[in-house]
Amino acid sequence: MNKILIIIQREYFTRVKKKSFIIMTLLSPVIFAAMMIVPAWLTSQEDTKEKVIAIDDTTGNYATALKSTQYIKYQTLTDKQGSQDKQKLAKQFDALLVIREDLLEKKPNVHLYSDGQITMDVIENIKSNLNGHLRQLKLESYNIEGLDSKIKEINQLRVSINTIRLDEDGSEKQSSAEFAIFIGMASAFLIYMIMILYATQVMRGVIEEKTSRIVEVMISSVKPFQLMMGKIIGIGMVALTQFFLWIILTVGVVTTVQSTFLTTVNKVEVSETNNDHKATSATSSKAQNVEASINKIIKIIKDANLPLILGMFIFYFIGGYLIYSALFAAIGSAIDNETETQQFVMPVLLPLILSIYVAMAVFRNPHGDIAFWFSMIPLTSPVVMMSRIPYDVDTWELILSMTILTASFILFTWFAARVYRTGILMYGKKVSYKEIWKWFVQAGK
Template sequence: MKNILLVLKREYMVRVKKKSFLIMTFLAPLLFVGFYATVIWVAVGSVESKTVQVLDQSGLFTGQFQNSKTINFQYLTMSLDSAKASLKATKSTALVYIPEDVMENPKTVKIYAPKNVSLELQSDIEKTIEKQIESIKLTEAGITRRVLEDSRINVDSQTISLSEEGEKSSSSGAATAIGGICAFLIYISVFVYGTQVMRGVTEEKTSRIVEVIISSVKPFQLMMGKIIGVALVGLTQFVLWILLTVALTSVAGAMLGDQLPKDPQQIEQQFNDLNKNMPASALKANSGPANPVSEVLSAVNSLNLPLIISCFLFYFLGGYLLYSALFGAVGAAVDNDADTQQFMLPITLPIIFSFVFAQFVLRDPDGSLAFWTSIIPFTSPIIMMVRIPFGVPGWQIALSMVLLVLGFMGTTWLAARIYRIGILMYGKKVSYKELAKWVFYRG
């Protein structure tokens, strides 16, 4: 055990002191927050105001085009030729021409511009004209638009889970999002940190440093020290990423606070102001909580967060340990990265398949595919994390955990048999037949 701890400490300290580790640990949250801050800034503050002239010869659309922060509509009372001639002089973005017979020929509407207008602007203009024509035709038929809007019903159901503790509010959307995020994190971590183990073993083997190390520790102790050491590096990086992302998000939120509502009451007031001009059907559809932040928090709080977090840590470590042992065996069996491809495919296929199966499990979390793939150790770390937010019987979780531990012990035994022979093998192309001999080799 002492030797394993020594190897673990060495693997951990060597990696966390690398410039690449420090750069990625601090750069990744900056890139993440910077990306979304840029998107928000572009969406909120970088769109310039445009002036659009409207020449309505039908007289049906005066005042129907609503001004916004980005578009200002001006109504003209001149001829079309004069309007086109003055378009460039006024530096307007576009000129909307609506002929007298627009009711009979809606396709005669034209948009003149010094250069091509954006698809969004064209769509907004067309929707406004279409809506007004529809209102006029409905009125002529004896149906007002308000009656039509009131007839539209938006059903927003509430999901409630029945458990031994009684009725409890639940959220399918939150369960899907949390399960998908947890599965994706495990999927990425197995690849990233498992590959680090394999490359670390290969580098020590090719540089012949391992010959010196093996004289002091057993191959199994060396392999376990590497696996656990890299696992701790991964956990350290995850924790730092979370802390830095939260801190940077808070700073970015404060910087964008002038353009976004700061107080939930302000958000609620904006919703109330918007509801004043909405039809009755829309008010019914929006009769839930006015604050979207509270809706998100309520959806997340409806989940069993302690169970999800504890299971995530277990399956994160269990999945990594199971696969990293095999990655370490591959690194010991080859002399360079090029030779690893033939042995990487059988290891990575279960991981890829489990991530693909997760898309189907989200549709039916209690189906037979979901059950069996969440029990098999090679797919359970990803699939079970997809299922847990939806609710999984305790015996299934316990069975999955026990089999995952047994699977880790099995892959560790298999990897150790290959590791003890392959770590000192040089200059030989290894085949699957040769690996099988190493597994059953005595000595």
């Protein structure tokens, strides 16, 4: 046991002291945040370049329905201008909108010509204006009394659904389907990436020691099983250390952003009391709306069963990592260099890759047969079960899945240790699946 602890210590401290480990530990929370924030920020950016859209409406019924915005301007063409060549008009303006038929009588198709590719903002603006105008015209054709007031009343109807989870003691907790999808998918992807990253590190470490012949010296002092387990556990502890540091740093980032935002809101409110301007009032209203949204998200997170999610994440990561790292250690012991790994690595990774696709389907039916069985199979359960846990999986399913995973780890480790014992000292031989099976059988004799 002391020898295994020495190997664990060596593997752990060798890796946590590396600059790459320190840099990735500090940068990853920022990268994760950027992956969520930057796309949302980019999609919220409005195209501020002014565009002039020429309208050639021979019916005379729809040009007035197209309302100009700050950056999209509509200009109705005269009959003389409309008779000009379309290509010339498309170059003169940013785009040319042509309407030749009554859109209520014919299939509502219009044509938009442009010299270059037009943006989606322009297309959506045109569609929104024309669709609204057509609805208005159709409703007016029914001769409904008090139409305008009824339309305003209809447009004000908005359904907002607050999802509330009732616990066994009758207490109510705020829940969110979007949050369940996010936390399930984030957990599944994170456990998938960490398992691949650190399990393959075990394989590379074994190959490196084997090719440098250091393993021959180490085997003279420790048993092959001790060497393999020391390496697996040591690298696993590195992964857990990095994961916990990510949690601490992420909580720190969230707390900092929240406190900074609240300070900004307070400043806006103070400014509003000193300067009673519409712009300031609008800014304050927006800030308060965002603050309310942030507080709602924080309440949902607090009401979620985070201890269970975190505990299960750690368990399924450890179980899945131990299984895959044992298999990768066996692969590393069987080959002499990384160029030979492909034929052995891909079959091992296929169940893990499949589990990601199953996890993405789980959100539609988290308690279906596919979700259930793949959360029981030990090679896929770490990813699939983590995507199911936010949907309140039955306790017996969790216990059964955890039991199967634990038993499978023992079985896979036993298999890998027998292969590792023979393969670690084999050099210069082309290895096949048949040869690996022979090592496994002979190790028991």
